[in-house]
Amino acid sequence: MLVLNLSMTAVMWFGSLLVGDGDLLIGDLTAFLTYLMHILFSVLLATMMFVAVPRAAASADRIQEVLDTVPSISDPADPVPAPPRLGTLEFRDVEFRYPGADEPVLSGISFSTGPGR
Numbered sequence: 001m002l003v004l005n006l007s008m009t010a011v012m013w014f015g016s017l018l019v020g021d022g023d024l025l026i027g028d029l030t031a032f033l034t035y036l037m038h039i040l041f042s043v044l045l046a047t048m049m050f051v052a053v054p055r056a057a058a059s060a061d062r063i064q065e066v067l068d069t070v071p072s073i074s075d076p077a078d079p080v081p082a083p084p085r086l087g088t089l090e091f092r093d094v095e096f097r098y099p100g101a102d103e104p105v106l107s108g109i110s111f112s113t114g115p116g117r
Contacts, residue, residue: 004040011036085115 011033018024090112097104 001044004037004044007036007040008033087115089113 011029015024015029015032019026019029092110094109095104095107096109
């Protein structure tokens, strides 16, 4: 950023002297400043990328360590099937309210459901 700002200041300084002497048009100075900013901004982004790549590599290594971790919980060799579900679940005129609220968020809710639903 220091190089970017110093370059812009130097171009404006010397460009203003040339424009004052009549050796340079203001449009040419503006075009030169625009080209300079494009070039230096690209260099700035490339510099930021060189800083970000090692960080990304370190993060990728950490992620790979997590993915390579063997889980301590394993599936049983002979799983026992779940017992059949019986009965129904029914709610009649239920309401829900947050703690400390004056009015319920939901009220008058009634429904029933069967096994596996």
